[in-house]
Amino acid sequence: MILLVLLLILFVAALLSWIVAAKSNLLCRWIALGSLLINLVIVLVIWVNHTTTADRWWYNFRVDWIPHFGISLHLAMDGLSLLMVALTFFLGALSVLISWKEIDKRVGFFHFNLLFVLCGITGVFLTMDLFLFYFFWEMMLIPMYFLIGIWGHERREYAANKFFLFTQAGGLLMLLAILGLYFVHGANTHVYTFDYFDLLNTPMEPGTARWLMLGFLIAFLVKVPAVPFHTWLPDAHTEASTAGSVVLAGLLLKTGAYGILRFVLPLFPAAAVEIAPLAMLLGVIGILYGAMLAYAQTDFKRLIAYTSVSHMGFVLLGAFAFNEIAYQGVVMQMITHGISTGALFIIAGALYERIHTRNLKQMGGLWTRLPLMGSAVMIFVMGSLGLPGLGNFIAEFLVLLGSWQANQWLTVFATIGLVVATAYSLRIMQKVFFGPCDRQYTLPDLNMREMVIIVALVIVIFWLGFHPQPVLNTSQNINYVVR
Amino acid sequence: MSFADFISLGPLITLSAAVVVAMLLVAAWRNHRMVYGFSLLAFMMALTAIIPAIKYIPHAIPPLLVIDEFSLFNTGLILVAGFIILLLSFNYFEEREERKEEYYLLLLLATIGALVLVVSRHFMSLFLGLEILSISLYGLIAYLRTRERSDEAGIKYLMLAALSSAFLLFGMALVYAFTGHMDFPGIGVALRQAGYLPVSVMAGFGLMLIGVGFKLGIVPFHMWAPDIYEGAPLPVAAFIATISKGAMLVLLIRFYQDIHGNDYPMLWWIVAIIAVASMFVGNWLALTQQNIKRILAYSSIAHMGYILVAFLSGVQTGLEAIAFYLVAYFITSIGAFGVVIVMSSSLQDAETIADYKGLFWRHPWVATVFTAMLLSLAGIPLTAGFIGKFYIVMAGVNGHQWFLLFMLVINSVIGLYYYIRLVAAMFSVPAPGEQTMVTPALPMAGNITLVLLTILLVALGVYPTAMMQLIQQMMRILV
Numbered sequence: 022m023i024l025l026v027l028l029l030i031l032f033v034a035a036l037l038s039w040i041v042a043a044k045s046n047l048l049c050r051w052i053a054l055g056s057l058l059i060n061l062v063i064v065l066v067i068w069v070n071h072t073t074t075a076d077r078w079w080y081n082f083r084v085d086w087i088p089h090f091g092i093s094l095h096l097a098m099d100g101l102s103l104l105m106v107a108l109t110f111f112l113g114a115l116s117v118l119i120s121w122k123e124i125d126k127r128v129g130f131f132h133f134n135l136l137f138v139l140c141g142i143t144g145v146f147l148t149m150d151l152f153l154f155y156f157f158w159e160m161m162l163i164p165m166y167f168l169i170g171i172w173g174h175e176r177r178e179y180a181a182n183k184f185f186l187f188t189q190a191g192g193l194l195m196l197l198a199i200l201g202l203y204f205v206h207g208a209n210t211h212v213y214t215f216d217y218f219d220l221l222n223t224p225m226e227p228g229t230a231r232w233l234m235l236g237f238l239i240a241f242l243v244k245v246p247a248v249p250f251h252t253w254l255p256d257a258h259t260e261a262s263t264a265g266s267v268v269l270a271g272l273l274l275k276t277g278a279y280g281i282l283r284f285v286l287p288l289f290p291a292a293a294v295e296i297a298p299l300a301m302l303l304g305v306i307g308i309l310y311g312a313m314l315a316y317a318q319t320d321f322k323r324l325i326a327y328t329s330v331s332h333m334g335f336v337l338l339g340a341f342a343f344n345e346i347a348y349q350g351v352v353m354q355m356i357t358h359g360i361s362t363g364a365l366f367i368i369a370g371a372l373y374e375r376i377h378t379r380n381l382k383q384m385g386g387l388w389t390r391l392p393l394m395g396s397a398v399m400i401f402v403m404g405s406l407g408l409p410g411l412g413n414f415i416a417e418f419l420v421l422l423g424s425w426q427a428n429q430w431l432t433v434f435a436t437i438g439l440v441v442a443t444a445y446s447l448r449i450m451q452k453v454f455f456g457p458c459d460r461q462y463t464l465p466d467l468n469m470r471e472m473v474i475i476v477a478l479v480i481v482i483f484w485l486g487f488h489p490q491p492v493l494n495t496s497q498n499i500n501y502v503v504r
Numbered sequence: 505m506s507f508a509d510f511i512s513l514g515p516l517i518t519l520s521a522a523v524v525v526a527m528l529l530v531a532a533w534r535n536h537r538m539v540y541g542f543s544l545l546a547f548m549m550a551l552t553a554i555i556p557a558i559k560y561i562p563h564a565i566p567p568l569l570v571i572d573e574f575s576l577f578n579t580g581l582i583l584v585a586g587f588i589i590l591l592l593s594f595n596y597f598e599e600r601e602e603r604k605e606e607y608y609l610l611l612l613l614a615t616i617g618a619l620v621l622v623v624s625r626h627f628m629s630l631f632l633g634l635e636i637l638s639i640s641l642y643g644l645i646a647y648l649r650t651r652e653r654s655d656e657a658g659i660k661y662l663m664l665a666a667l668s669s670a671f672l673l674f675g676m677a678l679v680y681a682f683t684g685h686m687d688f689p690g691i692g693v694a695l696r697q698a699g700y701l702p703v704s705v706m707a708g709f710g711l712m713l714i715g716v717g718f719k720l721g722i723v724p725f726h727m728w729a730p731d732i733y734e735g736a737p738l739p740v741a742a743f744i745a746t747i748s749k750g751a752m753l754v755l756l757i758r759f760y761q762d763i764h765g766n767d768y769p770m771l772w773w774i775v776a777i778i779a780v781a782s783m784f785v786g787n788w789l790a791l792t793q794q795n796i797k798r799i800l801a802y803s804s805i806a807h808m809g810y811i812l813v814a815f816l817s818g819v820q821t822g823l824e825a826i827a828f829y830l831v832a833y834f835i836t837s838i839g840a841f842g843v844v845i846v847m848s849s850s851l852q853d854a855e856t857i858a859d860y861k862g863l864f865w866r867h868p869w870v871a872t873v874f875t876a877m878l879l880s881l882a883g884i885p886l887t888a889g890f891i892g893k894f895y896i897v898m899a900g901v902n903g904h905q906w907f908l909l910f911m912l913v914i915n916s917v918i919g920l921y922y923y924i925r926l927v928a929a930m931f932s933v934p935a936p937g938e939q940t941m942v943t944p945a946l947p948m949a950g951n952i953t954l955v956l957l958t959i960l961l962v963a964l965g966v967y968p969t970a971m972m973q974l975i976q977q978m979m980r981i982l983v
């Protein structure tokens with residue numbers, strides 16, 4: 022029941038913030054922020070209360086929705102869901118905060134969309150019914166489309182359309198696969214249901230399993246994104262408003278990774294093992310290709326977008342390594358990437374508010390003007406290149422450690438990615454904050470609101486770096502992928 | 505004619521009587537409001553006449569008609585759709601034409617034609633219903649005589665409809681010549697006894713398909729659709745998009761079931777090619793259109809293609825899917841045309857995309873309704889269109905029609921592009937100084953109707969169980 026409440030709070034707050042915006046923008050922002058903080062507190066309380074329990078599923082809520090098809094409103098939470106949902110509310114709250122000044126037009130509709138997309142994402146992380154999963158999966162697209170298309174930068178409509186079409190195409194393939202699974206299960210057991218737990222261990226022909234798995238996998242690879250399907254990402258990330266970029270990079274990409282962990286691997290274990298080398302190869306290509314492209318960018322946000330491609334390659338590499346170390350690394354990587362990339366997008370947005378350009382060539386020497394911002398970027402850039410002591414290091418180290426056991430050569434190449442990451446990360450610092458400065462005027466450094474956001478992010482990334490055990494304990498509960 | 509016949513045909517008889525009375529009313533005293541009110545009343549009475557008819561189902565009136573759950577359900581659907589179109593019509597005609605009253609006579613007549621199609625099980629009644637429908641539509645399409653494109657549309661429809669009727673008749677004659685039957689079950693039995701499909705019967709079916717395909721607006725018989733949607737008065741376009749196509753589809757399903765169409769692969773392949781072609785042509789041509797009416801025309805061609813996919817799945821779920829999709833499609837199409845109706849001024853229809861630019865910031869409620877309708881056409885969750893598309897895909901997977909399903913998926917993505925283009929236009933921020941030519945009328949009755957349609961759309965999208973149960977129960981009879 023508490024899980025339904027999480028969704029309902031967001032949904033009601035979305036409507037409420039839209040309505041009250043006609044009267045007061047400030048109230049609308051507070052409603053949005055308040056609802057997300059309440060949800061965050063609820064999730065943290067759940068987490069604190071469930072650190073030691075051994076049973077995997079903490080909450081299970083199920084009512085029939087369309088019994089004719091065996092569709093139910095089935096929500097459940099385990100360690101993975103909990104971590105993802107906590108990340109969702111954390112980054113969601115920060116998204117509201119960073120939009121405080123940036124979004125001054127159509128405030129109500131903005132917060133409606135923001136909360137609605139967060140509601141969809143939360144649903145994706147919590148639902149244990151495949152129809153409902155597809156429902157939420159599609160539901161988060163429309164508000165995201167608006168977030169990019171209305172409040173974005175110059176080429177926002179192009180970016181929004183591209184994003185929408187790519188993910189829809191993937192989503193429809195997944196729908197076919199879901200229905201295929203439904204009928205295969207029905208034909209074999211005479212129970213027609215979309216329930217996740219029933220569909221686990223569906224007996225099926227290897228050939229069928231291969232096709233169905235591909236349907237799921239392509240949808241998730243588009244979202245992650247893996248290399249041949251990644252072209253929507255740089256456009257969408259670059260053109261979206263800051264909050265849009267944070268939600269995209271921090272959360273939407275994670276739904277793809279989550280889908281692989283939750284659905285592809287457990288539902289089709291044999292087929293997943295078969296395709297593992299190819300998927301890991303795609304991951305490594307993503308790591309190297311994304312890093313190389315990131316190095317070549319001149320647009321700050323586009324650069325960060327390509328680093329996402331690179332970092333999410335590690336997720337793919339680890340997910341198909343089939344051992345617990347890699348798996349825990351993947352979960353860590355999902356969280357730390359959300360935090361560090363989100364932070365970089367937030368700073369890029371703050372910088373854009375001040376100097377009105379994203380072009381790296383027009384920046385330089387900003388350290389003397391913006392020392393606080395410079396140090397913040399330094400921290401997250403170090404995180405991005407995998408400096409020990411920050412969360413990203415733990416994540417990438419674990420992934421590489423795990424994938425070494427599965428495939429040595431690919432791991433070697435993936436490690437090269439870390440070198441390139443160092444190059445592009447340091448280039449950010451070099452281009453933006455060091456070098457000559459031809460600006461005579463002063464710029465305001467981080468204000469109170471931005472400090473709160475940055476400090477929160479810094480604390481989390483250090484905490485994940487120095488004391489990752491609580492997260493690892495929680496994600497440990499999931500052990501079905503281990504071969 | 506027995507008492508049971510009388511009650512079973514209640515809706516039809518009510519409407520027929522209403523046409524006569526309405527005609528006399530108009531002759532005695534021309535008053536727009538009165539005829540409008542009377543037509544609404546007639547539709548409501550016809551709807552209530554369904555209730556006593558339920559007691560007698562299934563009831564056959566040999567050899568022409570059959571009243572079963574399937575036909576009563578569709579009768580209800582058509583009557584409700586007609587009622588809503590009527591509601592949207594009043595203001596539209598009030599502002600435009602001097603002689604508005606005959607419109608209602610023609611609309612009632614056309615509805616009767618559609619109802620006859622829904623209950624017919626015989627070539628004679630089929631042709632009668634079709635002609636009542638077509639001939640009323642000639643008048644309806646060209647009703648606003650002073651507009652430039654209305655004559656063109658009317659004449660085009662007249663020519664093509666007459667031609668396709670001729671093909672239909674010839675096809676029927678061929679089928680009759682070789683089976684010796686004109687009632688659908690009789691044909692089915694004769695063919696089954698023959699054990700194969702003779703060439704002449706095949707040719708007959710092919711010719712009949714031209715007549716049927718024309719009414720459904722499927723490729724390659726779709727050419728008329730965009731021009732007629734553009735030239736016809738908006739409520740009439742909504743009527744053609746929904747009731748006229750829906751009634752024909754219902755007839756096609758009944759015919760196909762009665763002759764056991766799935767037993768003949770040749771027939772299956774022809775329909776499959778038509779389905780794929782309809783999806784591609786409809787969506788492809790819609791991509792570049794700037795006129796909303798033409799977009800809706802092409803999109804309805806594509807939607808007929810989707811429905812045919814369910815039709816071809818050859819499973820029970822397929823028929824349920826069609827019925828559900830039809831309901832969703834009716835709501836969505838009437839809603840979309842309704843938006844165009846309330847947005848149109850007395851001088852000009854709001855038909856270009858430019859008229860809708862930034863609509864959300866000027867008239868948020870209308871834009872929200874239109875967005876909901878477009879998203880439903882695109883099949884996005886929380887709308888009836890999503891459940892409908894889901895149902896169709898489900899039927900396809902159940903029938904293992906993977907090829908058709910992939911075509912459907914590709915087309916859904918193409919289709920999305922032009923729907924979201926419209927949505928994006930409504931939410932885009934118009935540049936200062938850029939103003940639309942059309943000042944929307946936004947009549948009260950129209951707005952309320954639209955809001956109700958939207959609520960219905962979302963309700964079906966969120967809780968479709970009740971409708972599904974109704975449909976499932978009704979389809980059990982048919983198979």
